Amino acid sequence: DIAYIHFLKGTAAYGAARLDDALYNLNIADSLNYNSDSTFLKLGLLYTFGFKNYFEGERMFDTLISKEVVPETTWFGKAWCQQELNKHRGAVSSFSQVIEHNPNHTLAYYHRANNYLNLNDSIRACSDYKKAADMGLIRARQLHDLLCVKADTLTIE
Numbered sequence: 001d002i003a004y005i006h007f008l009k010g011t012a013a014y015g016a017a018r019l020d021d022a023l024y025n026l027n028i029a030d031s032l033n034y035n036s037d038s039t040f041l042k043l044g045l046l047y048t049f050g051f052k053n054y055f056e057g058e059r060m061f062d063t064l065i066s067k068e069v070v071p072e073t074t075w076f077g078k079a080w081c082q083q084e085l086n087k088h089r090g091a092v093s094s095f096s097q098v099i100e101h102n103p104n105h106t107l108a109y110y111h112r113a114n115n116y117l118n119l120n121d122s123i124r125a126c127s128d129y130k131k132a133a134d135m136g137l138i139r140a141r142q143l144h145d146l147l148c149v150k151a152d153t154l155t156i157e
Helices: 002-015 019-031 036-050 054-066 071-084 088-101 106-118 122-134 138-147 149-156
Strands: none
Touching: 002 019, 002 036, 019 036, 036 054, 036 071, 054 071, 071 088, 071 106, 088 106, 106 122, 106 138, 122 138, 138 149
């Protein structure tokens, strides 16, 4: 099937960091009605992490979320876009959705903490840094120790 070949070529080009080739082939696959869920997921990842086009990435992930496709991945992609667009309340909400689907998603706790910090909510940020640190994320432990130790001490007293 020609659409499938273009999908595979787009996926391979993305993996090889040939972003324009990836976009070209994935758009052809989409125009030939290849599985739209797979194509939109690849395009969402490409726009977000390849081109850093967070508006378009968020649009792709919103489409997938409305279809309830790959919830953890799509919510994480949407949250990442929102974070990069300084939509911190939305990012907190979207990272919360990731955690709802996978309570062991260390990076979701870490990034949600970063967004809480941007919203000046250090209590929730520290709680999430601690959770991510307890799950083994070293940079979360470092930030928790740097930003939250005094706050933890104050709450204990």
